[in-house]
Amino acid sequence: MGGSDLGSFHTLSPGPYRPEDQMKVQTDTHRCIGAGMCALTVPEVFDQNEEDGTVLLLDAEPPPERQAAVQRAERLCPSGAISVLLSE
Numbered sequence: 001m002g003g004s005d006l007g008s009f010h011t012l013s014p015g016p017y018r019p020e021d022q023m024k025v026q027t028d029t030h031r032c033i034g035a036g037m038c039a040l041t042v043p044e045v046f047d048q049n050e051e052d053g054t055v056l057l058l059d060a061e062p063p064p065e066r067q068a069a070v071q072r073a074e075r076l077c078p079s080g081a082i083s084v085l086l087s088e
Contacts (some may be wrong), residue, residue: 002023008037008044021086021087022061022086022087023061023062023066023067023070023084023086024060024061024084024085024086024087025045025057025059025060025061025062025070025082025083025085025088026057026082026083026085027046027055027056027057027081027082027083028080028081028082029049029054029055029081030085031054031079031080031081032054032079032081033078033081034048034054034055035077035078035079036048036051036053037073037077037078038055038073038076038077038082039055041069041072041073042062042066042069042070042072042073044058044059044060044062044066045057045058045059045062045066045069045073045084046073055081055082056079057078067068068086071084084086
């Protein structure tokens with residue numbers, strides 16, 4: 001994961017997101033095993049590197065209509081390479 005400024009963002013709790021919250025997504029390519037569940041679940045937000053299959057983050061701040069699918073992708077990731085954060 002890169003050293004980004006998360007400001008008032010916090011780790012997402014297991015509960016449902018609130019549409020008024022802004023979501024930030026982070027990925028860890030060192031942890032990624034290239035299973036591709038993220039890209040299959042939300043291709044608008046995730047893709048895979050053609051060389052090694054690791055995750056490529058296409059949209060670090062997905063719109064509200066994609067947030068539930070992003071949460072699902074985070075849960076489905078077998079290596080835990082996806083982190084979802086919400087603003088307060």
